[in-house]
Amino acid sequence: MDENTIICRCSDVTLKEIRDLISQGYLTFDEIKRITRAGMGPCQGKTCGHLIMREIANATGQNIKDIKFQTNRPPVVGVKLGLIAEEGRNEE
Amino acid sequence: MKNRAEAVIIGGGISGCSIAYNLAKKGMKDIVVLEKNYICSGSTGRCGAGVRMQWGTEMNCKIAKKSIEFYENANEILQYERDVEFKQKGYLLVADTDHEVDQFKKNIEVQHSCGIPSTMLSLEEAREIVPYLNTDILKGAAFCGRDGFLNPFHTTDAFYRAAKRLGVEFYTFTEATGIRTEKGRVTGVETNKGYISTNIVVNAANAYGKSICDMVGLDVPIYSERHQILVTEPVEPMQDPMVMSFGLNFYIQQSPEGSFIMGRGDDKEPKDLRVTSSWQFLEEMAKTIDMVLPPVSKLRVIRQWAGLYNMTPDKQPIYDEAENAKGFYLALGFSGHGFMFGPITGIAMSEMILKEEPTIDVSMLNLNRFKTGKLLMEPSVV
Numbered sequence: 001m002d003e004n005t006i007i008c009r010c011s012d013v014t015l016k017e018i019r020d021l022i023s024q025g026y027l028t029f030d031e032i033k034r035i036t037r038a039g040m041g042p043c044q045g046k047t048c049g050h051l052i053m054r055e056i057a058n059a060t061g062q063n064i065k066d067i068k069f070q071t072n073r074p075p076v077v078g079v080k081l082g083l084i085a086e087e088g089r090n091e092e
Numbered sequence: 093m094k095n096r097a098e099a100v101i102i103g104g105g106i107s108g109c110s111i112a113y114n115l116a117k118k119g120m121k122d123i124v125v126l127e128k129n130y131i132c133s134g135s136t137g138r139c140g141a142g143v144r145m146q147w148g149t150e151m152n153c154k155i156a157k158k159s160i161e162f163y164e165n166a167n168e169i170l171q172y173e174r175d176v177e178f179k180q181k182g183y184l185l186v187a188d189t190d191h192e193v194d195q196f197k198k199n200i201e202v203q204h205s206c207g208i209p210s211t212m213l214s215l216e217e218a219r220e221i222v223p224y225l226n227t228d229i230l231k232g233a234a235f236c237g238r239d240g241f242l243n244p245f246h247t248t249d250a251f252y253r254a255a256k257r258l259g260v261e262f263y264t265f266t267e268a269t270g271i272r273t274e275k276g277r278v279t280g281v282e283t284n285k286g287y288i289s290t291n292i293v294v295n296a297a298n299a300y301g302k303s304i305c306d307m308v309g310l311d312v313p314i315y316s317e318r319h320q321i322l323v324t325e326p327v328e329p330m331q332d333p334m335v336m337s338f339g340l341n342f343y344i345q346q347s348p349e350g351s352f353i354m355g356r357g358d359d360k361e362p363k364d365l366r367v368t369s370s371w372q373f374l375e376e377m378a379k380t381i382d383m384v385l386p387p388v389s390k391l392r393v394i395r396q397w398a399g400l401y402n403m404t405p406d407k408q409p410i411y412d413e414a415e416n417a418k419g420f421y422l423a424l425g426f427s428g429h430g431f432m433f434g435p436i437t438g439i440a441m442s443e444m445i446l447k448e449e450p451t452i453d454v455s456m457l458n459l460n461r462f463k464t465g466k467l468l469m470e471p472s473v474v
Protein backbone atom coordinates (compact mmCIF):
# COMPACT_ATOMS: atom_id res chain seq x y z
CA MET A 1 0.00 0.00 0.00
CA ASP A 2 1.21 3.53 -0.78
CA GLU A 3 2.44 5.24 2.39
CA ASN A 4 0.39 8.35 1.62
CA THR A 5 -2.83 6.35 1.77
CA ILE A 6 -5.23 7.86 4.26
CA ILE A 7 -5.86 5.16 6.87
CA CYS A 8 -8.23 7.17 9.07
CA ARG A 9 -10.60 9.16 6.91
CA CYS A 10 -12.37 10.82 9.82
CA SER A 11 -9.19 12.33 11.24
CA ASP A 12 -7.07 12.47 8.09
CA VAL A 13 -4.19 10.23 9.17
CA THR A 14 -1.86 8.58 6.65
CA LEU A 15 -0.29 5.15 6.72
CA LYS A 16 3.11 6.86 6.94
CA GLU A 17 2.17 8.67 10.15
CA ILE A 18 1.03 5.39 11.70
CA ARG A 19 4.19 3.57 10.63
CA ASP A 20 6.43 6.40 11.87
CA LEU A 21 4.84 6.27 15.32
CA ILE A 22 5.12 2.49 15.49
CA SER A 23 8.82 2.73 14.61
CA GLN A 24 9.24 5.33 17.38
CA GLY A 25 7.89 2.86 19.93
CA TYR A 26 4.19 3.78 20.17
CA LEU A 27 2.98 0.19 20.08
CA THR A 28 -0.61 0.24 21.35
CA PHE A 29 -3.75 1.32 19.57
CA ASP A 30 -4.54 3.76 22.38
CA GLU A 31 -1.19 5.53 22.15
CA ILE A 32 -1.44 5.92 18.38
CA LYS A 33 -5.00 7.13 18.74
CA ARG A 34 -4.08 9.73 21.32
CA ILE A 35 -1.24 11.20 19.28
CA THR A 36 -2.92 11.18 15.84
CA ARG A 37 -6.68 11.20 16.66
CA ALA A 38 -7.06 8.14 14.41
CA GLY A 39 -10.08 6.30 15.79
CA MET A 40 -11.52 9.40 17.49
CA GLY A 41 -13.66 10.49 14.53
CA PRO A 42 -17.41 10.14 14.02
CA CYS A 43 -17.07 6.45 13.05
CA GLN A 44 -15.06 5.79 16.25
CA GLY A 45 -12.52 3.63 14.49
CA LYS A 46 -14.94 1.32 12.70
CA THR A 47 -13.10 2.02 9.44
CA CYS A 48 -9.51 2.54 10.54
CA GLY A 49 -9.24 0.46 13.72
CA HIS A 50 -8.60 -2.83 12.01
CA LEU A 51 -6.03 -1.33 9.63
CA ILE A 52 -4.07 0.22 12.47
CA MET A 53 -4.15 -2.97 14.51
CA ARG A 54 -2.87 -4.88 11.48
CA GLU A 55 0.06 -2.44 11.19
CA ILE A 56 0.91 -2.94 14.88
CA ALA A 57 0.64 -6.71 14.49
CA ASN A 58 2.91 -6.72 11.43
CA ALA A 59 5.53 -4.53 13.07
CA THR A 60 5.64 -6.39 16.38
CA GLY A 61 5.10 -9.93 15.13
CA GLN A 62 2.00 -10.31 17.28
CA ASN A 63 -1.23 -11.92 16.20
CA ILE A 64 -3.84 -9.28 15.35
CA LYS A 65 -6.28 -11.00 17.73
CA ASP A 66 -3.98 -10.12 20.63
CA ILE A 67 -3.92 -6.38 19.86
CA LYS A 68 -6.18 -4.43 22.16
CA PHE A 69 -8.72 -2.09 20.53
CA GLN A 70 -10.20 0.88 22.43
CA THR A 71 -12.93 0.35 25.01
CA ASN A 72 -16.43 0.38 23.63
CA ARG A 73 -18.52 2.84 25.56
CA PRO A 74 -22.06 4.11 25.66
CA PRO A 75 -23.97 5.84 24.24
CA VAL A 76 -25.19 4.50 20.96
CA VAL A 77 -23.13 6.72 18.66
CA GLY A 78 -24.96 9.57 17.03
CA VAL A 79 -27.72 10.61 19.43
CA LYS A 80 -28.41 14.36 19.51
CA LEU A 81 -27.90 16.07 22.86
CA GLY A 82 -31.26 17.83 22.55
CA LEU A 83 -33.05 14.51 22.23
CA ILE A 84 -31.34 13.13 25.31
CA ALA A 85 -32.35 16.29 27.20
CA GLU A 86 -35.94 15.97 26.07
CA GLU A 87 -36.11 12.31 27.11
CA GLY A 88 -34.71 13.31 30.50
CA ARG A 89 -37.31 16.03 31.00
CA ASN A 90 -40.16 13.73 30.00
CA GLU A 91 -39.17 11.28 32.69
CA GLU A 92 -39.40 13.91 35.43
CA MET B 93 15.97 -2.58 33.64
CA LYS B 94 18.41 -0.59 35.77
CA ASN B 95 18.84 -1.77 39.35
CA ARG B 96 19.98 1.58 40.70
CA ALA B 97 18.70 5.11 39.97
CA GLU B 98 19.23 8.60 41.32
CA ALA B 99 15.46 9.14 41.37
CA VAL B 100 12.41 7.02 40.59
CA ILE B 101 9.23 8.79 39.59
CA ILE B 102 6.00 6.79 39.84
CA GLY B 103 3.46 7.85 37.21
CA GLY B 104 3.79 8.77 33.52
CA GLY B 105 1.14 11.49 33.30
CA ILE B 106 1.74 15.21 32.86
CA SER B 107 3.08 15.48 36.45
CA GLY B 108 5.58 12.63 36.25
CA CYS B 109 6.82 13.64 32.79
CA SER B 110 7.22 17.29 33.81
CA ILE B 111 9.08 16.39 37.02
CA ALA B 112 11.40 14.04 35.11
CA TYR B 113 12.11 16.68 32.46
CA ASN B 114 12.90 19.39 35.02
CA LEU B 115 15.19 17.17 37.12
CA ALA B 116 17.07 16.07 34.00
CA LYS B 117 17.33 19.64 32.71
CA LYS B 118 18.92 20.65 36.00
CA GLY B 119 21.56 17.98 35.45
CA MET B 120 20.34 15.00 37.46
CA LYS B 121 21.46 11.69 35.91
CA ASP B 122 19.86 8.25 36.11
CA ILE B 123 16.21 9.19 36.40
CA VAL B 124 13.61 6.46 35.93
CA VAL B 125 9.88 6.93 35.35
CA LEU B 126 7.63 3.96 36.10
CA GLU B 127 4.27 3.79 34.37
CA LYS B 128 2.04 0.79 34.94
CA ASN B 129 0.28 1.32 31.63
CA TYR B 130 1.44 3.53 28.75
CA ILE B 131 2.40 7.24 28.92
CA CYS B 132 -0.65 9.49 29.36
CA SER B 133 -2.98 6.56 30.08
CA GLY B 134 -4.23 8.03 33.38
CA SER B 135 -6.27 11.16 34.05
CA THR B 136 -4.09 13.31 31.82
CA GLY B 137 -5.26 11.38 28.75
CA ARG B 138 -8.88 11.70 29.82
CA CYS B 139 -8.99 15.35 30.80
CA GLY B 140 -10.52 18.50 29.32
CA ALA B 141 -7.03 20.07 29.16
CA GLY B 142 -8.37 23.52 29.95
CA VAL B 143 -5.98 26.06 31.46
CA ARG B 144 -7.16 29.19 33.22
CA MET B 145 -5.74 31.96 35.37
CA GLN B 146 -9.16 32.85 36.80
CA TRP B 147 -8.75 31.36 40.27
CA GLY B 148 -9.88 32.43 43.72
CA THR B 149 -6.76 31.89 45.83
CA GLU B 150 -3.51 33.76 45.35
CA MET B 151 -1.59 30.48 45.31
CA ASN B 152 -3.63 29.01 42.47
CA CYS B 153 -3.49 32.29 40.54
CA LYS B 154 0.29 32.38 40.74
CA ILE B 155 0.77 28.73 39.78
CA ALA B 156 -1.70 28.95 36.89
CA LYS B 157 -0.22 32.18 35.55
CA LYS B 158 3.32 30.78 35.46
CA SER B 159 2.09 27.54 33.89
CA ILE B 160 0.25 29.42 31.15
CA GLU B 161 3.32 31.52 30.45
CA PHE B 162 5.20 28.24 30.02
CA TYR B 163 2.54 26.74 27.75
CA GLU B 164 2.66 29.85 25.54
CA ASN B 165 6.23 28.88 24.67
CA ALA B 166 6.09 25.12 25.22
CA ASN B 167 6.78 24.07 21.61
CA GLU B 168 10.04 26.05 21.59
CA ILE B 169 11.16 25.27 25.14
CA LEU B 170 10.54 21.55 24.77
CA GLN B 171 11.64 21.53 21.10
CA TYR B 172 8.54 19.58 20.17
CA GLU B 173 8.25 18.37 16.59
CA ARG B 174 4.46 18.31 16.70
CA ASP B 175 2.34 21.06 18.24
CA VAL B 176 0.88 21.22 21.75
CA GLU B 177 -2.04 23.08 20.09
CA PHE B 178 -2.49 25.80 22.69
CA LYS B 179 -5.71 27.55 21.68
CA GLN B 180 -5.82 30.77 23.68
CA LYS B 181 -9.36 31.96 23.07
CA GLY B 182 -10.20 32.64 26.68
CA TYR B 183 -12.42 31.26 29.42
CA LEU B 184 -15.85 32.82 29.76
CA LEU B 185 -17.09 32.15 33.29
CA VAL B 186 -20.83 32.62 33.75
CA ALA B 187 -22.81 32.98 36.99
CA ASP B 188 -26.51 32.34 37.59
CA THR B 189 -26.69 33.83 41.09
CA ASP B 190 -25.78 37.22 42.58
CA HIS B 191 -23.75 35.38 45.16
CA GLU B 192 -21.52 33.93 42.45
CA VAL B 193 -21.19 37.31 40.74
CA ASP B 194 -19.86 38.64 44.06
CA GLN B 195 -17.42 35.74 44.20
CA PHE B 196 -16.20 36.61 40.68
CA LYS B 197 -15.56 40.18 41.83
CA LYS B 198 -13.56 39.00 44.83
CA ASN B 199 -11.61 36.56 42.67
CA ILE B 200 -10.80 39.27 40.13
CA GLU B 201 -9.29 41.44 42.87
CA VAL B 202 -6.96 38.58 43.76
CA GLN B 203 -6.24 37.93 40.07
CA HIS B 204 -5.39 41.57 39.40
CA SER B 205 -3.02 41.64 42.36
CA CYS B 206 -1.16 38.79 40.57
CA GLY B 207 -1.13 40.63 37.22
CA ILE B 208 -3.81 38.47 35.58
CA PRO B 209 -5.71 40.29 32.79
CA SER B 210 -9.27 39.19 33.70
CA THR B 211 -12.40 41.39 33.62
CA MET B 212 -16.06 41.35 34.69
CA LEU B 213 -18.38 41.40 31.68
CA SER B 214 -21.98 42.53 31.31
CA LEU B 215 -24.34 39.94 29.85
CA GLU B 216 -24.39 41.90 26.57
CA GLU B 217 -20.60 41.71 26.40
CA ALA B 218 -20.72 37.99 27.14
CA ARG B 219 -23.14 37.53 24.23
CA GLU B 220 -20.72 39.35 21.93
CA ILE B 221 -18.22 36.59 22.65
CA VAL B 222 -20.71 33.68 22.50
CA PRO B 223 -23.81 34.95 20.64
CA TYR B 224 -26.03 31.97 21.40
CA LEU B 225 -25.44 32.08 25.17
CA ASN B 226 -28.82 32.09 26.90
CA THR B 227 -28.27 35.08 29.18
CA ASP B 228 -31.90 35.09 30.40
CA ILE B 229 -30.87 32.63 33.09
CA LEU B 230 -27.58 34.40 33.94
CA LYS B 231 -26.58 37.24 36.27
CA GLY B 232 -23.03 38.02 35.20
CA ALA B 233 -19.81 36.86 33.60
CA ALA B 234 -16.04 37.12 33.82
CA PHE B 235 -13.44 36.67 31.09
CA CYS B 236 -9.72 36.24 30.60
CA GLY B 237 -8.52 36.08 27.00
CA ARG B 238 -5.21 34.35 27.74
CA ASP B 239 -6.92 31.28 29.21
CA GLY B 240 -7.54 28.38 26.86
CA PHE B 241 -6.86 24.71 26.28
CA LEU B 242 -4.24 22.42 24.79
CA ASN B 243 -3.95 18.96 23.32
CA PRO B 244 -3.19 16.90 26.46
CA PHE B 245 -1.62 13.98 24.56
CA HIS B 246 0.77 16.18 22.62
CA THR B 247 1.61 18.25 25.69
CA THR B 248 2.54 15.16 27.72
CA ASP B 249 4.35 13.70 24.70
CA ALA B 250 6.38 16.93 24.44
CA PHE B 251 7.59 16.61 28.07
CA TYR B 252 8.14 12.87 27.60
CA ARG B 253 10.27 13.27 24.49
CA ALA B 254 12.27 16.18 25.91
CA ALA B 255 12.96 14.15 29.07
CA LYS B 256 13.97 11.12 27.00
CA ARG B 257 16.42 13.21 24.97
CA LEU B 258 17.98 14.30 28.28
CA GLY B 259 18.53 10.67 29.21
CA VAL B 260 15.49 9.87 31.39
CA GLU B 261 14.46 6.21 31.14
CA PHE B 262 10.76 5.43 30.92
CA TYR B 263 9.63 1.93 31.87
CA THR B 264 6.06 1.50 30.63
CA PHE B 265 3.81 -1.41 31.61
CA THR B 266 5.89 -1.48 34.79
CA GLU B 267 4.12 -1.12 38.12
CA ALA B 268 5.55 0.03 41.43
CA THR B 269 4.46 -2.58 43.96
CA GLY B 270 6.37 -1.60 47.09
CA ILE B 271 8.78 0.92 48.57
CA ARG B 272 11.59 0.00 50.95
CA THR B 273 12.78 2.32 53.69
CA GLU B 274 15.55 2.13 56.27
CA LYS B 275 15.79 4.34 59.35
CA GLY B 276 13.16 6.71 58.00
CA ARG B 277 14.77 7.05 54.55
CA VAL B 278 13.71 5.68 51.20
CA THR B 279 16.10 3.01 49.86
CA GLY B 280 14.33 1.57 46.83
CA VAL B 281 11.27 0.67 44.81
CA GLU B 282 9.92 -2.79 44.06
CA THR B 283 8.25 -3.28 40.70
CA ASN B 284 6.61 -6.18 38.91
CA LYS B 285 9.76 -6.36 36.79
CA GLY B 286 12.44 -6.08 39.46
CA TYR B 287 13.92 -3.93 42.21
CA ILE B 288 15.51 -0.49 41.77
CA SER B 289 17.53 0.96 44.63
CA THR B 290 17.25 4.74 45.00
CA ASN B 291 17.12 7.41 47.68
CA ILE B 292 14.53 9.57 45.92
CA VAL B 293 11.02 8.43 45.05
CA VAL B 294 8.39 10.80 43.66
CA ASN B 295 4.75 9.85 43.97
CA ALA B 296 3.05 11.25 40.86
CA ALA B 297 0.49 8.44 40.64
CA ASN B 298 -2.51 10.78 41.00
CA ALA B 299 -5.65 8.67 41.52
CA TYR B 300 -3.50 5.78 42.79
CA GLY B 301 -1.33 8.07 44.88
CA LYS B 302 -2.90 7.04 48.16
CA SER B 303 -1.91 3.40 47.71
CA ILE B 304 1.65 4.52 46.97
CA CYS B 305 1.66 6.56 50.22
CA ASP B 306 0.46 3.43 52.03
CA MET B 307 3.68 1.72 50.89
CA VAL B 308 5.66 3.98 53.26
CA GLY B 309 2.96 4.07 55.94
CA LEU B 310 1.97 7.66 55.21
CA ASP B 311 -1.67 8.55 55.71
CA VAL B 312 -2.82 11.41 53.47
CA PRO B 313 -6.41 12.72 53.40
CA ILE B 314 -6.91 12.38 49.65
CA TYR B 315 -9.50 10.41 47.72
CA SER B 316 -10.35 9.80 44.08
CA GLU B 317 -13.62 10.77 42.46
CA ARG B 318 -15.00 9.92 39.04
CA HIS B 319 -15.63 12.77 36.58
CA GLN B 320 -17.29 12.30 33.22
CA ILE B 321 -16.93 14.03 29.90
CA LEU B 322 -18.28 13.67 26.36
CA VAL B 323 -17.46 14.70 22.82
CA THR B 324 -19.75 15.54 19.88
CA GLU B 325 -19.39 15.20 16.14
CA PRO B 326 -17.16 17.91 14.60
CA VAL B 327 -18.80 21.04 13.13
CA GLU B 328 -17.65 24.39 11.70
CA PRO B 329 -16.03 26.76 14.23
CA MET B 330 -18.81 28.44 16.25
CA GLN B 331 -17.43 28.96 19.77
CA ASP B 332 -14.10 30.56 20.64
CA PRO B 333 -13.74 30.38 24.42
CA MET B 334 -14.25 27.68 26.99
CA VAL B 335 -17.57 28.45 28.72
CA MET B 336 -17.69 27.39 32.36
CA SER B 337 -19.99 27.79 35.33
CA PHE B 338 -19.39 26.69 38.91
CA GLY B 339 -23.00 27.23 39.97
CA LEU B 340 -24.54 25.55 36.93
CA ASN B 341 -21.75 23.02 37.13
CA PHE B 342 -20.40 22.56 33.60
CA TYR B 343 -17.59 23.40 31.20
CA ILE B 344 -17.68 23.24 27.41
CA GLN B 345 -15.20 24.00 24.66
CA GLN B 346 -14.96 23.52 20.91
CA SER B 347 -11.74 21.77 19.98
CA PRO B 348 -9.67 22.87 16.96
CA GLU B 349 -11.02 19.96 14.85
CA GLY B 350 -14.54 21.20 15.54
CA SER B 351 -15.99 18.75 18.06
CA PHE B 352 -17.40 20.04 21.34
CA ILE B 353 -16.00 18.61 24.57
CA MET B 354 -18.02 19.06 27.76
CA GLY B 355 -18.13 17.84 31.33
CA ARG B 356 -19.69 18.45 34.71
CA GLY B 357 -19.05 17.63 38.34
CA ASP B 358 -21.38 15.61 40.52
CA ASP B 359 -21.31 15.23 44.30
CA LYS B 360 -22.96 11.84 43.98
CA GLU B 361 -20.22 10.37 41.81
CA PRO B 362 -18.54 7.24 43.19
CA LYS B 363 -15.50 7.97 45.34
CA ASP B 364 -13.41 5.03 44.23
CA LEU B 365 -11.39 4.05 41.20
CA ARG B 366 -14.25 3.35 38.78
CA VAL B 367 -13.92 4.88 35.29
CA THR B 368 -17.10 3.55 33.69
CA SER B 369 -19.59 5.94 32.07
CA SER B 370 -23.17 6.54 33.13
CA TRP B 371 -26.38 7.43 31.32
CA GLN B 372 -27.28 9.82 34.11
CA PHE B 373 -24.28 12.00 33.33
CA LEU B 374 -25.27 12.16 29.69
CA GLU B 375 -28.79 13.21 30.56
CA GLU B 376 -27.79 15.91 33.08
CA MET B 377 -25.13 17.25 30.74
CA ALA B 378 -27.59 17.36 27.83
CA LYS B 379 -30.21 19.20 29.90
CA THR B 380 -27.72 21.85 31.02
CA ILE B 381 -26.39 22.49 27.51
CA ASP B 382 -29.89 22.59 26.05
CA MET B 383 -30.71 25.33 28.56
CA VAL B 384 -27.52 27.42 28.47
CA LEU B 385 -26.21 27.00 24.90
CA PRO B 386 -29.24 25.80 22.87
CA PRO B 387 -27.67 25.43 19.37
CA VAL B 388 -25.02 23.07 20.73
CA SER B 389 -27.71 20.58 21.71
CA LYS B 390 -28.39 19.97 18.00
CA LEU B 391 -25.08 18.09 17.84
CA ARG B 392 -24.70 14.34 18.08
CA VAL B 393 -22.67 12.70 20.82
CA ILE B 394 -19.94 10.44 19.50
CA ARG B 395 -18.25 9.29 22.67
CA GLN B 396 -18.35 9.67 26.43
CA TRP B 397 -15.73 8.60 28.95
CA ALA B 398 -14.67 9.09 32.54
CA GLY B 399 -11.51 9.79 34.50
CA LEU B 400 -10.48 10.37 38.08
CA TYR B 401 -9.92 13.55 40.05
CA ASN B 402 -7.63 13.15 43.04
CA MET B 403 -9.17 15.38 45.71
CA THR B 404 -7.78 17.11 48.81
CA PRO B 405 -9.91 18.71 51.54
CA ASP B 406 -9.13 22.25 50.28
CA LYS B 407 -9.06 21.37 46.56
CA GLN B 408 -5.45 22.46 46.20
CA PRO B 409 -2.52 20.15 45.43
CA ILE B 410 0.10 18.73 47.77
CA TYR B 411 3.77 19.40 46.97
CA ASP B 412 5.87 18.01 49.82
CA GLU B 413 8.36 15.50 51.20
CA ALA B 414 7.13 12.94 53.74
CA GLU B 415 8.38 13.44 57.28
CA ASN B 416 8.33 9.75 58.15
CA ALA B 417 10.16 8.69 54.98
CA LYS B 418 12.83 11.13 53.83
CA GLY B 419 13.35 11.10 50.09
CA PHE B 420 9.67 10.27 49.46
CA TYR B 421 8.09 13.20 47.63
CA LEU B 422 4.45 13.83 46.79
CA ALA B 423 2.91 15.72 43.86
CA LEU B 424 -0.71 14.75 44.36
CA GLY B 425 -4.26 15.91 45.03
CA PHE B 426 -4.69 18.16 42.01
CA SER B 427 -8.47 18.16 42.53
CA GLY B 428 -9.26 18.42 38.84
CA HIS B 429 -6.68 20.97 37.75
CA GLY B 430 -3.41 19.07 37.55
CA PHE B 431 -3.08 19.39 33.82
CA MET B 432 -2.85 23.16 33.89
CA PHE B 433 -0.45 23.06 36.85
CA GLY B 434 1.82 20.55 35.05
CA PRO B 435 4.67 22.92 34.17
CA ILE B 436 4.89 24.27 37.72
CA THR B 437 4.56 20.80 39.24
CA GLY B 438 7.80 19.92 37.47
CA ILE B 439 9.58 23.13 38.41
CA ALA B 440 8.43 23.17 42.05
CA MET B 441 9.18 19.49 42.69
CA SER B 442 12.61 19.61 41.06
CA GLU B 443 13.53 22.68 43.12
CA MET B 444 12.30 20.98 46.30
CA ILE B 445 14.27 17.79 45.56
CA LEU B 446 17.46 19.66 44.61
CA LYS B 447 17.01 22.15 47.49
CA GLU B 448 17.04 25.16 45.20
CA GLU B 449 15.50 28.60 45.68
CA PRO B 450 11.81 28.26 44.67
CA THR B 451 10.44 30.02 41.57
CA ILE B 452 7.08 30.20 43.36
CA ASP B 453 6.89 29.63 47.10
CA VAL B 454 4.61 26.58 47.31
CA SER B 455 5.48 25.74 50.91
CA MET B 456 1.87 26.39 51.98
CA LEU B 457 0.87 23.36 49.91
CA ASN B 458 2.50 21.09 52.51
CA LEU B 459 1.05 17.99 54.16
CA ASN B 460 0.98 19.56 57.57
CA ARG B 461 -1.86 21.89 56.61
CA PHE B 462 -4.35 19.07 57.02
CA LYS B 463 -3.23 18.67 60.65
CA THR B 464 -3.04 22.33 61.59
CA GLY B 465 -6.21 23.17 59.67
CA LYS B 466 -4.40 25.95 57.77
CA LEU B 467 -6.31 25.15 54.61
CA LEU B 468 -6.44 27.44 51.58
CA MET B 469 -9.98 26.74 50.34
CA GLU B 470 -10.34 27.25 46.59
CA PRO B 471 -13.87 28.52 45.90
CA SER B 472 -13.92 28.13 42.11
CA VAL B 473 -13.91 24.52 40.88
CA VAL B 474 -16.24 22.32 38.81
Ligand SMILES: Cc1cc2nc3c(=O)[nH]c(=O)nc-3n(C[C@H](O)[C@H](O)[C@H](O)COP(=O)(O)OP(=O)(O)OC[C@H]3O[C@@H](n4cnc5c(N)ncnc54)[C@H](O)[C@@H]3O)c2cc1C
Pocket residue numbers: 102103104105106107108126127128129130131132133134135136137138139140141142143266267268269296297298299300301304319320321355398399400401423426427428429430431432433
Ligand atom coordinates in the same frame (compact mmCIF):
# COMPACT_ATOMS: atom_id res chain seq x y z
C1 LIG C 1 -12.92 14.37 33.09
C2 LIG C 1 -11.73 15.15 33.56
C3 LIG C 1 -11.55 16.47 33.12
C4 LIG C 1 -10.45 17.22 33.56
N1 LIG C 1 -10.28 18.47 33.07
C5 LIG C 1 -9.18 19.18 33.44
C6 LIG C 1 -8.93 20.47 32.88
O1 LIG C 1 -9.70 20.98 32.05
N2 LIG C 1 -7.81 21.14 33.27
C7 LIG C 1 -6.92 20.60 34.17
O2 LIG C 1 -5.94 21.25 34.49
N3 LIG C 1 -7.13 19.40 34.71
C8 LIG C 1 -8.24 18.67 34.37
N4 LIG C 1 -8.45 17.44 34.91
C9 LIG C 1 -7.53 16.95 35.94
C10 LIG C 1 -6.25 16.39 35.34
O3 LIG C 1 -6.59 15.37 34.41
C11 LIG C 1 -5.34 15.80 36.41
O4 LIG C 1 -5.24 16.63 37.54
C12 LIG C 1 -3.94 15.60 35.84
O5 LIG C 1 -4.00 14.96 34.57
C13 LIG C 1 -3.09 14.81 36.79
O6 LIG C 1 -1.89 14.44 36.14
P1 LIG C 1 -0.96 13.40 36.81
O7 LIG C 1 0.22 13.21 35.93
O8 LIG C 1 -0.70 13.81 38.21
O9 LIG C 1 -1.85 12.06 36.88
P2 LIG C 1 -2.20 10.94 35.79
O10 LIG C 1 -2.27 11.47 34.43
O11 LIG C 1 -3.38 10.19 36.30
O12 LIG C 1 -0.92 10.02 35.84
C14 LIG C 1 -0.66 9.13 36.90
C15 LIG C 1 -0.09 7.87 36.29
O13 LIG C 1 0.40 7.02 37.31
C16 LIG C 1 0.26 5.70 36.86
N5 LIG C 1 0.36 4.82 38.03
C17 LIG C 1 -0.53 4.72 39.04
N6 LIG C 1 -0.12 3.80 39.94
C18 LIG C 1 1.07 3.33 39.48
C19 LIG C 1 2.00 2.36 39.97
N7 LIG C 1 1.79 1.70 41.13
N8 LIG C 1 3.12 2.13 39.24
C20 LIG C 1 3.34 2.77 38.07
N9 LIG C 1 2.50 3.70 37.56
C21 LIG C 1 1.39 3.98 38.26
C22 LIG C 1 -1.09 5.70 36.18
O14 LIG C 1 -1.21 4.64 35.27
C23 LIG C 1 -1.12 7.07 35.52
O15 LIG C 1 -0.75 7.01 34.16
C24 LIG C 1 -9.54 16.66 34.49
C25 LIG C 1 -9.72 15.35 34.93
C26 LIG C 1 -10.79 14.58 34.47
C27 LIG C 1 -10.95 13.18 34.96
Ligand code: FES
Pocket residue numbers: 007008009010011038039040041042043044045046047048049
Ligand atom coordinates in the same frame (compact mmCIF):
# COMPACT_ATOMS: atom_id res chain seq x y z
S1 FES D 1 -11.87 6.42 10.00
FE1 FES D 1 -10.73 6.64 11.79
S2 FES D 1 -12.22 7.31 13.23
FE2 FES D 1 -13.38 7.07 11.43
